[in-house]
Amino acid sequence: MTCSEFLALLDDLIDDSVSVETRSQIREHLSGCEHCEVTLNTTRKTIEIYRSHQVYELPNSVRDRLRAAIMARCKNGC
Amino acid sequence: MATIQVTGENEQHPDVALVASARTGDVQAFETLVNKYDRQIFRIAQHITQNREDAQDVVQDAFLKAYEKLDQFQGNSKFYTWLVRIAVNESLMRLRKRRTGKMVSIDEDIETDEGSVPRDLADWSPNPEQNYGQAELAEILRKTIQGLPLGFRVVFQLRDVEGLSTEETAESLGLSVPAVKSRLLRARLQLRERLSRYFRMKKAGEK
Numbered sequence: 001m002t003c004s005e006f007l008a009l010l011d012d013l014i015d016d017s018v019s020v021e022t023r024s025q026i027r028e029h030l031s032g033c034e035h036c037e038v039t040l041n042t043t044r045k046t047i048e049i050y051r052s053h054q055v056y057e058l059p060n061s062v063r064d065r066l067r068a069a070i071m072a073r074c075k076n077g078c
Numbered sequence: 079m080a081t082i083q084v085t086g087e088n089e090q091h092p093d094v095a096l097v098a099s100a101r102t103g104d105v106q107a108f109e110t111l112v113n114k115y116d117r118q119i120f121r122i123a124q125h126i127t128q129n130r131e132d133a134q135d136v137v138q139d140a141f142l143k144a145y146e147k148l149d150q151f152q153g154n155s156k157f158y159t160w161l162v163r164i165a166v167n168e169s170l171m172r173l174r175k176r177r178t179g180k181m182v183s184i185d186e187d188i189e190t191d192e193g194s195v196p197r198d199l200a201d202w203s204p205n206p207e208q209n210y211g212q213a214e215l216a217e218i219l220r221k222t223i224q225g226l227p228l229g230f231r232v233v234f235q236l237r238d239v240e241g242l243s244t245e246e247t248a249e250s251l252g253l254s255v256p257a258v259k260s261r262l263l264r265a266r267l268q269l270r271e272r273l274s275r276y277f278r279m280k281k282a283g284e285k
């Protein structure tokens with residue numbers, strides 16, 4: 001397996017949708033290629049960090065105001 | 079008291095009952111749906127519009143539109159996916175208003191090699207968070223994702239952060255599944271490359 005072949009499988013690997021056979025080929029490539037191993041680790045971490053730290057949050061006060069406005073309109077049949 | 083639910087093949091998604099009640103005029107059921115999804119809708123809208131007021135308006139307009147169109151909602155997709163699609167369209171409309179004359183489209187493919195060949199190969203993966211305060215880290219993450227092309231950051235947000243499947247992401251953005259897949263890979267790699275620039279600096283000297 002070459003590095004570009006590995007890269008083409010990166011998403012499937014991260015999303016856990018590669019066959020057992022492919023997985024062992026990947027493992028073999030990774031054992032001898034530090035670059036791809038780092039790419040995999042840091043890409044995984046990139047996703048994880050965005051999942052655990054939302055960059056935009058709706059403050060509760062705004063939520064309450066928006067919900068009240070939405071529900072008022074709904075009760076009046078919009 | 080919490081009840082333990084066993085979910086089987088035929089188990090209905092809890093939204094199905096809420097939507098059915100809301101359709102018969104039960105506003106409380108609809109309010110439950112608002113409470114459940116308002117934050118996600120806000121985040122998605124903000125990723126598209128990159129404007130706080132617009133994103134708040136989108137939350138309001140998307141839920142009102144959904145309520146109005148509840149009769150047209152076909153049960154063959156999830157309520158959430160359908161709602162996201164409405165919110166995406168509302169967000170694009172607002173973005174177009176602000177950027178009159180500029181092309182605004184999720185569909186437009188951006189030819190870019192950025193990140194497609196990983197260059198920055200410092201392994202910062204174990205714990206970059208520990209080197210930053212909450213606010214500083216949030217600022218880095220925000221700046222980094224804001225720099226991505228529209229189609230890339232929205233696909234990443236829906237698929238990787240908000241937890242939609244590839245098919246649901248495609249449905250809510252009006253894209254094909256292969257288009258979502260190709261954008262997702264490039265979005266992930268570009269974010270990785272851009273975050274490396276920040277995180278590797280703090281790594282320097284450690285090894």
Ligand SMILES: [Zn+2]
Pocket residue numbers: 002003006029033035036037
């Ligand atoms: Zn390699």
